[in-house]
Amino acid sequence: MPLNETPETVTWPETHYVFIEKTGEFPVTAPQAWQEMHKLVPDIEAHNKITAYMSLYKIDNTMIYRAGVALEAPPKNIPAALTYEKFSGGKYIRFTLTGSFAQLPEACGRVFEIITTGKIKTRDGFFIENYVTDPRVTPEEKLVTQILVPVV
Numbered sequence: 196m197p198l199n200e201t202p203e204t205v206t207w208p209e210t211h212y213v214f215i216e217k218t219g220e221f222p223v224t225a226p227q228a229w230q231e232m233h234k235l236v237p238d239i240e241a242h243n244k245i246t247a248y249m250s251l252y253k254i255d256n257t258m259i260y261r262a263g264v265a266l267e268a269p270p271k272n273i274p275a276a277l278t279y280e281k282f283s284g285g286k287y288i289r290f291t292l293t294g295s296f297a298q299l300p301e302a303c304g305r306v307f308e309i310i311t312t313g314k315i316k317t318r319d320g321f322f323i324e325n326y327v328t329d330p331r332v333t334p335e336e337k338l339v340t341q342i343l344v345p346v347v
Contacts, residue, residue, distance in 0.1 A: 198302045200309060202288035207323065207343060210282040213239065213270050214251070214263025221252065221260055222300070228262035235274045239264060242272040251282070251321035254307075261321070285320060287343040295335045299324065299342075306342050320345030 215231045217224035228250075239245060247265040263277075270279050290309075292302045310317060323343040330338055 196298055196301055196305070197293040198298075198305060199291045200305070202290050202309070202344070204346070205287055205289045205343070207284035207287050209284050210247075211266040211269055211279070212249075212251070212261075212263050212282045213243075213266060213273050213277045213279050214261040215276065216259060216261045216278060218258050218260070220258065224258075224260045225250065225252075225262065228260055231276065232262040232264070235277060236264070238274050239266075239270070239277070243267070243270050248326040250324045252324075253321055259321075282321075285318075286346055287323065288315065288346050290342045290344075292340045292342060293336075294338060296330070296338060296340065299340060302340075303342060306344065310344060315344070316347045318345045318347045 215228045215235075217228045236245070244267040245264045246267050249263060249265060251261040251263070253259045269281075270277075273279065290302070290306050292298060309315070322345065323341070325341040325343065327339040327341060328337065
């Protein structure tokens, strides 16, 4: 699996974020959330500039998963099904996966192992998956996904 296992420390900026939120087991909730989100993208783009596609999630007992998009500015005329938040960002360590989205569960599992064995101090906050490349135009083996872990 093409995952960099030596993370970089980065600061994620404040982000205007609109999303669909689901709770429960990620293998079920993530595809549902993205299916709903993708249907709303044309309506979002009609009034807003999308700057990134990203998911935010908490792996604690809340099991919150958010599928969404970052916007250039606060949203205008978004569909009622979406929630808006100005995501505060902060300090993260970043791992990068190159390849199919199907590898994300395994890659995230490996990231969690690295955090545990490396005794990396995390903070309460959302993990981020930042989908750097567009799967509509990027070959599957060249997709780039950043996995960001909130740290102190």
